[in-house]
Amino acid sequence: MNADEGFTPQQALREVGRVDGRVRDSSRGPGWMYLVTGVATMIYWPVMFLANGAASVVAAFAWIALTIAICSYWWRRKVYEQRLMRIRSRMTIAYVSASSVTFAVGAFVAPRHPTPTGWAVAIIALAVISGTPLLYAAWRLLTRR
């Protein structure tokens, strides 16, 4: 780019579109991050509340590792797109709310070892609901152009 030459209006519009596209593309990474975390959420809660012994321990350590990876990735980002931040704030409220309900039901309400089938189905359903906001955010970020 020659900084001494001016843009024609058409060139200016093209440049705005190009730069806007680069900023938008930067949100694909967080899109994949939300997809992985959403699927992990749907697996994590049932394992924690329905599986025995080693599986719960493995799930807990995997969750800690995933959390550290997410925080590190988010902290190292070089650009925070406006639409990503808007989607993120709404998604976070929905995710934290749904996860809190899932945790409360699994930890304090549902009978444990063995968990009756009805309660197990409820925990799986709540886990799916908990992960859904993340999958929705991933879908919004990965499919738009």
Add this chain to the structure above:
Amino acid sequence: MSTHPRHELDEIIHAPVRLSIVAALAAAEKADFRFLRDTIEVSDSLLSKHILTLEEAGYVHVNKTFVGKRARTWLSLTDRGRAAFQNYMDVLRRITEGTPHA
């Protein structure tokens, strides 16, 4: 006689590099200096020079932070800068679409 809309183009924004900076920041809540440098493909010194012009015009806010010993420079558009870019884009569209000045 009406004035051609090109006279309404904001000269601070309507310059290569500065337009790219403002366009990138308009799509972002905030962006790192290195992201802008790599996206716009200019040298650190040229980017700094144009950021200073935009900062003096009140269009860009510069925030320097430290992560350990490493400095990071975050840039964002001010409300004034966002309004100026919106107005600039409106004028640009009027020119390219051939709409007469209202």
